[in-house]
Structures are given as structure tokens and as C-alpha cells.
Amino acid sequence: MKKIKLHTKIFLGLIVGIIAGIVFGEKVLIIEPIGTVFLHLITMIVVPLVFVSLMLGTASLGDVRKLGRIGAKTAVYFVITTIIAIIIGLALANVVQPGKGLSADVQDQLYKNYEARAQAGLKHMEEKPSLIEVIVNIIPENPIRAFIDGNMLQIIFMALLFGVVLTLIKKDKSKPIITFLDGLNDVFIQVVHIVMKLAPYGVLALSAAVVGQFGTDILITLLKYSLVVLGGLLLYTVSINSLSIRLLGRMSPLRFFKAVKEAIIIAFSTSSSMATLPVAMDDVESIGVKREYSSFVIPLGATVNMDGTALYQGVSAVFIAQIYGIHLGITGQVTIVLMAVLSSIGAAGVPMAGIIALALVLKQLGIPLEGIALILGVERLLDMVRTSTNVIGNMACSVVIQQLEEKGNK
DSSP: OHHHHHHHHHHHHHHHHHHHHHHHGGGGGGGHHHHHHHHHHHHHTHHHHHHHHHHHHHHHHOOHHHHHHHHHHHHHHHHHHHHHHHHHHHHHHHHHOTTTTOOHHHHHHHHHHHHHHHHHHHHHHHHOOOHHHHHHTTSOSOHHHHHHHTOHHHHHHHHHHHHHHHHHSOHHHHHHHHHHHHHHHHHHHHHHHHHHTTHHHHHHHHHHHHHHHHTTHHHHHTHHHHHHHHHHHHHIIIIIHHHIIIIISOSOHHHHHHHTHHHHHHHHHHOOHHHHHHHHHHHHHTTTOOHHHHHHHHHHHHHHOOHHHHHHHHHHHHHHHHHTTOOOOHHHHHHHHHHHHHHHHHTTTOTTHHHHHHHHHHHHHTOOGGGGGGTHHHHHHHHHHHHHHHHHHHHHHHHHHHHHHHHHHO
């Protein structure tokens, strides 16, 4: 009952924040530091919690082959669901054609307002390492630097490595370490519970700041495009995740979505999969997902799995191409699918990851990169929704992987 009350408070905070943003506009930015404090508190615990829980989960498996099976199944699941998400986005964009009918005056105004932000995103793209460099850099030269920078791929690699080693050494030596990690993990989880008491106020401040700063006018200007993206995200989230949970995870989708409401609202408010990690792992544990699965799948998904972002890339690429009068045939559509899947990993841990991934797709297709300026007005609002989709996909995957593993062992 207590948890339901917290969900209600967080939801009310979200609604009040949106209303405050609409009513007071940019004046509401005065309360944004409250949201920033909440975000810092919950982000503070992410790195140590992921490292400890993932190492503990890996050591608890007791079998390196089991870890390999889980990793392979998780990777296959992520790739398949990402491809499905892109296909849904492309199908909707081709049917609705959101880029047709946007007046030249509106286009000029969008370019004028958001050209500087578009250039900033493209600059980050130029600095982005190649996919090969990302894979090589998973192994940290300096472990301390990895923790300081919050490089999640390197942290996950170290946690997996040390967890595997704990299964290889003698039990009388590994047992005290595992016991210590178990206690430390409980400490971090308790910190999350304490921080979550501030969630209603943090969510209120963050949502008010977003609406107050960007308003709803720009959403109306790009209504057709926004509705295609939002409709695609909603369709994918409800249908594909529900089917996966029911058919592969053997769980009621209604039960799942009721249990993870807290994580969804935090993901929506913060637009950060990483900030949502502790809450997401806690929520799926409440419906029976063991830490050995959630602590592997969800952190990995937060780093490399971007179903919502991939769908957004598909719609956005077609939208910008339609505005420029560029026809994308079957080859172009397949290119979007391949590039979106690869860029999900390649853009991991990079600022403005969604925009950078989209820029890579546009560049490959020969679509003017300046077209990104056309959609930046609604980028922040759409980011809130697609992050929620990403997080839901990661949590659903943890349910599926546990069921597949447990079923296989019977």
C-alpha cells in the first residue's frame, strides 16, 4: 500500500509540474534546482550500485557458461526488438508522411531558432569514436578513471570480469567477499529507497522546467511529426513489450506495468536511462525477477539498448527526407534499419546520443544534416517518452531472460 501511495505522489507531482510549466512559463525555472538535486542524488548511487550488484549477480551464477548463455540471449533479444521498433517507425512515417505540408515559413523559423543547437550536436558527432574504438575501449586502461567518468561499458566489463573470477577461486576465499558485496548491495538499495521519498518533488520540478522552457507552441507546430513519433512509441511499448512479457516471460503484462510505474515516471521525468537504473532494478525485483538477471540485463540495456531511440531515428530520418523532397526507396529504408541498430551501440555514453545517432543515419543516406534543426524544438519532450520506452524494454527483457533461463534448467 505504501508503494502505491508513492506512485500516486510521483504521478501527481508530474501533473502539477506540467500545469505549472504551462501557467508560469519560464518563471517556473526557479524551482529547477530541486529537480537537479533529486537527479544528482539518484545518479550518485548508479555507478556503485551497478558495479556491486552486477559483480554479485555474476558471482551468484556460479557458472561461466550460464553467464555466456544469458549474454547471448540478451544480445539477440535487444537486436530483434530494436529492429521491430525501427520497422514500426518507418511504417508509420511512410503511411502518414509527416514531412509533407510543413510550410516554408515554419521551416525557416525552425532553422533560425535551433540551428545553433543542431551544430552543437553535429560537433559531438565528429568527436564520437568509431564502433571499433568503442569495443576496444570497453577494457579500461585506468579502472579509477572509469568510475570517475562514469563510463558504464567499462564498469560493466570490470564487474563481469571480477564476478567471473569470484566463481573460479576457492569458495572459502570467495564467500567472505560475496557476503560483503551482498551487504553493500543492501546498503545501496536502502539509499535508493530514501532518495525516492524526494521523487514527487523532484519530478514536479523537472517536468515544470521542461514545459516552462520549451512550451507547447513548438509541439503544435510540429504536431504531425510529434504524433507519429509518440504514436509509434506507444504502439511499440504496449504491443511488442506486452507480447514479449506474455509469450516469452510468462507473466501478465498488466501485472508488469503496474509494478514498474515508478521507474516509468522517473524515466519520463529525467530522460535518463542511467538515472532510472536503481528504481528499475528494484521494481522488477518486486515481481520476482532475481538480481542475478536484472543486475546484468538492465544496466547493459541502459547502455546499448535503445528501442525508443531507434524508432525515433526512423521517423525523423523519413520526416527530414520528405521535407527536402528526397525519396527513400527500399535500400534507403534498409540502411536506416542497419544504421540505427549499429548506432545504438556506437553512441553509448556520448552526450546528445539520440541526435548523434540520427546524424549518423542522415549522413549515410545523404540527407542534409542541417535538417536536424527542424526537429530540435520537440527533441526534449520526445526524449522523455522514448527514454520511458527504452527503460520499459530493458525491464521486459529481464523478465524474458529469467523465464528462458529458468525454463531451460527444468
